[in-house]
Amino acid sequence: MDVVEARAHFHHRGETIRGWALRNGFSPALVYAVLAGRITGVRGQAHHIAVALDLKPASPANSYSAQTSLGKESENAPMS
Numbered sequence: 001m002d003v004v005e006a007r008a009h010f011h012h013r014g015e016t017i018r019g020w021a022l023r024n025g026f027s028p029a030l031v032y033a034v035l036a037g038r039i040t041g042v043r044g045q046a047h048h049i050a051v052a053l054d055l056k057p058a059s060p061a062n063s064y065s066a067q068t069s070l071g072k073e074s075e076n077a078p079m080s
Helices: 003-013 017-023 030-036 044-052
Strands: none
Touching: 003 017, 003 030, 017 030, 030 044
16 A cells, blocks of 8 residues: 555545554554655664554564554554
């Protein structure tokens, strides 16, 4: 998936990017930055966001994924 598809997915589901970010424990500003391509998601929370948005694969050493990886429930989701 690319950023255009990720944004379209939010629009199709009627979900706000801010709402998704807050529900998954991410900074909305950082999610917007990843979706805009200003931050590549190489490490840290930006990487977790990119993985949760299916913009990049999860690294084998890190099985973290968000509660709703754009619509998919995860077994490894952090508990709120």
